[in-house]
Amino acid sequence: MTAGILAAGRMAIERIDVAVIILYLVVIVGLGCWVGLRRRKGDADRSYFLAGGTLTWPVIGLALFSTNISTIHLVSQAQEGYMNGLAHGNFEWMAPFLLITLSLFFAPFYFRSKVATLPDFLEQRYSRGARDWLAALSIVSAIVIHIGFTLYTGALVLEGLFGIPILYSIVGAAILTGLYTIVGGLLAVVLTESLQTIILLVGAITITAVAYVKVGGWSGLAANVDPVKLTVLRPANDPANLPWYSVFLGYPVIGLWYWCADQTIVQRVLGAKDENHARVGPLFAGFIKILPVFIFFLPGTIALALIKQGKLPPLEDSKDVYAFMITHLLPPGLTGLMAAALLAALMSTVSGALNSIATLFSYDLYRRWRPDTPDRKLVIIGRIATFFAMVIAIAWSPLIARFQSIYQGANTIICYIAPPITTVFIWGVFWRRASSRGALATLTIGSALGLTVFLLDWFKEYTHWNLQFMMAAFYLFVVCSIILVVTSLIWPHRHTPQSERLVWRRPWQALQDPGWKGVLNYKLMAGVLFVVMVTLYVIFA
16 A cells, blocks of 8 residues: 555544444444344244345345455455456356346256255255255355455554454454354345445445546547557457457356355355245346446546546556546545445355355254254354354455455456356256266366466566466366266266256256236346346447
8 A cells, every 4th residue: 555545545534534434333233143042942043044034036136246246346346447447347248147147047046955055955956965066166255256356455454444453353344244144144234234235325426426527437538548448349459358259268167156156156046935036036136236336447448548647546446446436526525435435345245155165064064964953053153153263354355465466366266166066057957867976076076187287377586477367267067067967977977856957958948937917027028137237248349
């Protein structure tokens, strides 16, 4: 952090800003704890872990968006917007296509099988070994990606705004978020996430609108930045290092894991009130995912234009761009609102990940060894797992400073974790012959290959590794698919009545359920969302 940014952040602190921040923290932590204390006593474990199956589509959609959007997005997407324009907006605009996939093909199976976790789903489709491996891998990914990166980026920008040391911010945010997550369970998480989504959107739209007006609208922006920065599909030699073909080949691999097979995200769907809510919730989230390109990436690009216009002073470090804009463009009061928005992004993602870790550890690991564990004790075990996961994440977070770009660092790690998981889910749902031995071989060998590639990339100053990370994900997926197909043909799967129900015999079989009538029909919403996203790609290509 530059001294100028720190000074600006400290100077921006006013009593009204402090009041806004304190009010936010009191409301969020208080609401989360209140929900937990009032949670019904019957069916304690499913109430704690899956909100008692009460979640409706608006809550599911808002919670999916809020858990996905973290300080990584607020801070690092603005940095990417400043450096590379809208190129990395592909990570946002490709997501609706995978949310359509979740709604149409995966949500019905998840809901009908009545599973509490996705590893539980893998056991019903494949075997116990596949369940154990995915459970462990999901806990690791939640700690490393969802919690670790989020805590660090949140602490980074709060240091830039208010001069709070990074470690203090990490520990403070972890304690407050862990408090209401441990007490309240999933219902507390999704209700607070719904409120946090509103705060987050209000804050992000506010700074975007202020900057957009100051730069002189779209014409003022276009006149002061390279035109290529306002496009999303780039050639291979573009500095953004995200060629168009890597987007269409690599993103489906990581996106299917993230949106369709990651416990932290899909747990909201598992807690749905009924199958229609489970289908419509992800589609609602897909429409909201249109916004981040305009309210997270675009502000960074606008900041570059404002600097060229001389309306903002020069920026020394691109990592500071979001704090830089807040301290230079917003008056007192709104600075506090933006700090609350940052905390909302941080706390919603961390709370969602913590709750999924509690569920995974309790259902998929602990209950295996102690199958007769009472429900109330299972909740206690989940709370203990939540506490230790947060401690590990606090220790890991400062190490993230090693990455040159936080946003690309997070996506790079996802590219090495996702391929084997994506493989076993996509083949398992659409190919009846995918076998339990094939799934376990794919998960173990694929994870080992992913770790190997990660180490080659981490030490690339010695290994000279230079494969683009999205293409690495695609190649790993191809290798994992070969492993699964060959192994499944050698050792065929013996289906049970349960596993037979978890395979689509034909893809269009997923559309046989009529759904609700009217505008909330899942088929209609999926079609409209698909057309909207294709149109946006045509406009910004």
